[in-house]
Amino acid sequence: MRDKIAVLGGGSWGTALAILLCQKGIDVSIWLRDRDQAEAMMKKRENEKYLPGIELPEELCIVSDISEAVKDRSFIVNAVPTQGVRNVLKDLKGKLKSGATIVNVSKGLEINSLLRISEVVESELGDIDYCMLSGPSHAEEVARCIPTTVVVSSRKRETAEAVQDLFMTPRFRVYTNPDLVGVELGGALKNIIALGAGISDGLGYGDNTKAALMSRGFVEMAKLGRMMGASSSTFSGLSGMGDLIVTCTSMHSRNRRAGILIGEGHSRESVREKIGMAVEGIKTTDAAYELAKKYGVEMPITSEIYSVLYEGGKVEDSMERLMMRNKKNEMEELLDSERASWEK
Numbered sequence: 422m423r424d425k426i427a428v429l430g431g432g433s434w435g436t437a438l439a440i441l442l443c444q445k446g447i448d449v450s451i452w453l454r455d456r457d458q459a460e461a462m463m464k465k466r467e468n469e470k471y472l473p474g475i476e477l478p479e480e481l482c483i484v485s486d487i488s489e490a491v492k493d494r495s496f497i498v499n500a501v502p503t504q505g506v507r508n509v510l511k512d513l514k515g516k517l518k519s520g521a522t523i524v525n526v527s528k529g530l531e532i533n534s535l536l537r538i539s540e541v542v543e544s545e546l547g548d549i550d551y552c553m554l555s556g557p558s559h560a561e562e563v564a565r566c567i568p569t570t571v572v573v574s575s576r577k578r579e580t581a582e583a584v585q586d587l588f589m590t591p592r593f594r595v596y597t598n599p600d601l602v603g604v605e606l607g608g609a610l611k612n613i614i615a616l617g618a619g620i621s622d623g624l625g626y627g628d629n630t631k632a633a634l635m636s637r638g639f640v641e642m643a644k645l646g647r648m649m650g651a652s653s654s655t656f657s658g659l660s661g662m663g664d665l666i667v668t669c670t671s672m673h674s675r676n677r678r679a680g681i682l683i684g685e686g687h688s689r690e691s692v693r694e695k696i697g698m699a700v701e702g703i704k705t706t707d708a709a710y711e712l713a714k715k716y717g718v719e720m721p722i723t724s725e726i727y728s729v730l731y732e733g734g735k736v737e738d739s740m741e742r743l744m745m746r747n748k749k750n751e752m753e754e755l756l757d758s759e760r761a762s763w764e765k
């Protein structure tokens with residue numbers, strides 16, 4: 422029997438993945454909360470706002486009724502931006518097929534609760550099969566079948582492997598990783614560093630600065646991750662360094678573009694409006710800043726981006742503070758177990 426999948430969220434990523442799955446011969450429905458946008462997509466067979474220039478397969482079923490979207494579907498792909506996920510899950514209660522799996526592809530942390538999306542799902546839907554698909558994957562490139570690699574993680578090996586099979590194509594290679602906490606955090610936290618990389622570009626700084634932000638950003642991502650139970654090596658993989666590279670360097674990245682505007686002096690709110698798409702790093706900075714306090718982890722780049730976004734701090738002052746921090750031994754901040762000692 423053909424797999425039946427629902428994709429929730431008709432932005433660029435939901436649309437790109439719906440196309441990929443349709444091209445594999447899978448029966449796919451895509452749900453958009455906005456009825457006008459759904460109708461426009463049906464009529465034009467294009468997602469003009471979020472993924473222009475890409476033709477939607479005839480077989481893709483586009484709906485604005487969530488019950489219709491998920492009816493009899495075994496896999497539910499969540500591509501709704503993080504802060505909207507909880508409400509969508511509330512709406513799903515009692516509508517899901519028994520044994521359905523949630524495949525989350527959104528990358529962020531819920532503000533206030535500070536929860537990862539797996540935890541939000543558990544708090545709303547209880548013990549349901551869940552996995553996170555993450556990695557360096559701009560929708561604009563996936564929709565054009567540009568070779569891409571991602572990673573899927575779940576607490577259950579069978580779930581991760583089933584989703585690996587479901588998404589794998591000759592142009593979309595899927596790895597598995599058992600470290601759900603690390604995969605979720607890698608996808609979420611890289612957005613903060615991408616904002617920083619964009620700010621640096623907006624200020625007119627160079628490649629040296631960006632390389633510094635990426636490597637030091639990587640260290641603080643991994644430090645928080647370790648404290649939250651993730652494995653350090655996950656951060657060296659697709660959902661850590663891989664995604665950090667693509668997001669900090671690509672002009673497809675909404676987080677990087679938002680950062681550029683902030684570096685040029687635009688306010689947080691005007692940046693959101695100008696980008697007109699999900700910029701997950703803005704709210705995730707807030708959540709990560711609180712998590713860093715909660716776990717007692719020093720995250721200087723995240724703290725400075727928080728200051729710029731939420732406290733009216735000046736980007737130039739943040740840069741100076743980052744450069745003038747206490748002198749450090751680089752290795753002290755890397756893997757505790759691998760710490761180099763000069764004392765012996």
Ligand SMILES: NC(=O)c1ccc[n+]([C@@H]2O[C@H](COP(=O)([O-])OP(=O)(O)OC[C@H]3O[C@@H](n4cnc5c(N)ncnc54)[C@H](O)[C@@H]3O)[C@@H](O)[C@H]2O)c1
Pocket residue numbers: 430431432433434435436453454455471500501502503504505506508509526527528529558559560561697698699701
């Ligand atoms: N675009 C990419 O290349 C890409 C790649 C990997 C992961 N992601 C992640 O996927 C998620 C979605 O990103 P996107 O790029 O598709 O965003 P987008 O801005 O292109 O689209 C977001 C879509 O979600 C809808 N939406 C927003 N809030 C909603 C809510 N509360 N309830 C229901 N629908 C809502 C919007 O109307 C829009 O259709 C984000 O977490 C992002 O980090 C994006």
Ligand SMILES: O=P(O)(O)OC[C@H](O)CO
Pocket residue numbers: 528556557558559560612615664667668673674675676677699700701
């Ligand atoms: O456009 P961004 O910055 O949300 O990044 C999209 C993806 O996460 C890249 O892997």
